Amino acid sequence: MNKTPRGISTKSKKQENLLILLKEAQSRHGYLAQELLTELAQSLGISIGEVYGAATFYAFLSTETQGRNVIRICKSLPCFLKNSQIIVDSVEQELGIKPGQTTTDGKFTFQLTNCIGACDKAPAMMINSDVYGDLTPRRISAILKACE
Amino acid sequence: MPENRIVLRNCEIINPRRISTYLARNGFEALSKAKNMVQDQVIEEIKASGLRGRGGAGFPCGLKWELAKNAQGNEKYVICNADEGEVGTFKDRYILEKDPFTLIEAIAIAGHAIGAKQSYIYLRAEYHYLLDSLLKAIGQTRKRGFLDDFDIDIREGAGAYVCGEESALMDSIEGKRGEVRYRPPFPPTEGLWGKPTIINNVETLMNIPQIVLNGAQWFSQMGTERSKGTKVFSVSGDVKKPGVYELVLGSQLRELVEDLAMAEKVKMVQIGGATGRIIPYNMIETPLSFETILGAGAITVYDESRDTIDIVYKTLEFLAEESCGKCSPCREGTEALVEIMGKFSRGEGESRDIAVLEQLSQAMMLSSLCGLGQAAPTPVMDSLQYFRDAYENRIREKQGGVPV
Numbered sequence: 001m002n003k004t005p006r007g008i009s010t011k012s013k014k015q016e017n018l019l020i021l022l023k024e025a026q027s028r029h030g031y032l033a034q035e036l037l038t039e040l041a042q043s044l045g046i047s048i049g050e051v052y053g054a055a056t057f058y059a060f061l062s063t064e065t066q067g068r069n070v071i072r073i074c075k076s077l078p079c080f081l082k083n084s085q086i087i088v089d090s091v092e093q094e095l096g097i098k099p100g101q102t103t104t105d106g107k108f109t110f111q112l113t114n115c116i117g118a119c120d121k122a123p124a125m126m127i128n129s130d131v132y133g134d135l136t137p138r139r140i141s142a143i144l145k146a147c148e
Numbered sequence: 149m150p151e152n153r154i155v156l157r158n159c160e161i162i163n164p165r166r167i168s169t170y171l172a173r174n175g176f177e178a179l180s181k182a183k184n185m186v187q188d189q190v191i192e193e194i195k196a197s198g199l200r201g202r203g204g205a206g207f208p209c210g211l212k213w214e215l216a217k218n219a220q221g222n223e224k225y226v227i228c229n230a231d232e233g234e235v236g237t238f239k240d241r242y243i244l245e246k247d248p249f250t251l252i253e254a255i256a257i258a259g260h261a262i263g264a265k266q267s268y269i270y271l272r273a274e275y276h277y278l279l280d281s282l283l284k285a286i287g288q289t290r291k292r293g294f295l296d297d298f299d300i301d302i303r304e305g306a307g308a309y310v311c312g313e314e315s316a317l318m319d320s321i322e323g324k325r326g327e328v329r330y331r332p333p334f335p336p337t338e339g340l341w342g343k344p345t346i347i348n349n350v351e352t353l354m355n356i357p358q359i360v361l362n363g364a365q366w367f368s369q370m371g372t373e374r375s376k377g378t379k380v381f382s383v384s385g386d387v388k389k390p391g392v393y394e395l396v397l398g399s400q401l402r403e404l405v406e407d408l409a410m411a412e413k414v415k416m417v418q419i420g421g422a423t424g425r426i427i428p429y430n431m432i433e434t435p436l437s438f439e440t441i442l443g444a445g446a447i448t449v450y451d452e453s454r455d456t457i458d459i460v461y462k463t464l465e466f467l468a469e470e471s472c473g474k475c476s477p478c479r480e481g482t483e484a485l486v487e488i489m490g491k492f493s494r495g496e497g498e499s500r501d502i503a504v505l506e507q508l509s510q511a512m513m514l515s516s517l518c519g520l521g522q523a524a525p526t527p528v529m530d531s532l533q534y535f536r537d538a539y540e541n542r543i544r545e546k547q548g549g550v551p552v
Contacts, residue, residue, distance in 0.1 A: 061307070122384060130277060
């Protein structure tokens, strides 16, 4: 998330910027800390509940620390039909963690996600914003090694 | 019937990063033409074309525009719904990747027609990688002077299926949780920030420039009585050639699944994603249209090796996760459906569970706030109608009997 949409100042007081600010904060700090949510609520002049509500509603926002690379393997039916389970298994083996966990070195967070719109390249996954399709266990190893 | 490319006419032909290649294909001629027409003329043309929304609901596009144009107030908005989250759908991704300029032109025409100065493309978080090329395309269009009195901004989602629902989408643009609103009022009268707003799917908009250039009559010659034009389908699952295909509305499901995507030994097809219909192979000749079955055009094909109960179970798990939680029929109902389908999946289902599934489905369809909850029981109801023996066999197996 390098770009702030035109006309949006980070100092703006409007609620319409809340989601944009949350996404920005997440890309800067990796996750949305409690203190940050409180500060944001104060600066926008809205309740903490409103900010926390939005922060916990969306799958791509996280109030817990995350790895530098967030792996999201699609678990929806089109990928399931193309045996996404073996991709899940290979990531588990490579990283030694289960879905929902982060590696101890903070390099990877591993999640399962709903349809990412890459069904024509199933099984597919995302690492951060990049999509990887037509996955095989062999490719997983190379893709993970290439991550910083 | 072979493929007929109206919506996809520029895809794989133009260079999506160079506006000159779009201009060489009559790019922005429709916008110029529309600007020389009065608003009502443009809207009349769209109305006469019979174009209906391609996001799944099929609302007449011209009527939506007319309502917004006639609504009180000077501040109006156009929103392009690019929150393509339906399971098995990727057609809008393909369009955004291959031909952003037609979409931009269409949004500008919509803005002129309803009298809006500002528009938003709501792009799903999963498609963040398309942001850069979209911004570049908007930038090139602005530089050429086609967006002099009109702005297009992009707002990104943050991962929520329900934000493809128009009222949740508007709440999300307003920076809130993407929860569904009570309606009426409908968006054309009270939409984004309470102002008159039209929300159109990517594919719906893609039809606009060609309708303006070639006329309503040209468009309405294609299709069936109540389904004009073409439809873009996303085909995946047990097929040899998954991908995006555009067919004239009214074409048979068989053409798409067997002739184009080359599926074999088909058991059933899910049409319209998680909330869509599930139909057995013996209905493969069903025409695809608003009169019959369509949805947003997600086609997931299952071959004979697949287990119906597991498919429905996984579909319901998805819907329960993605329910926004605002209304209880959907929030609690989807969870209850998952629980019962889980019982069948584990071989613990009982006869009385079928009755509960049917009762609960009826209640959800009648009382849920939006399409998610209203249509969530569809895979359950369809599988009970067409594959009831799958449920009954599980019950018999549990009792130690032999499946039929």
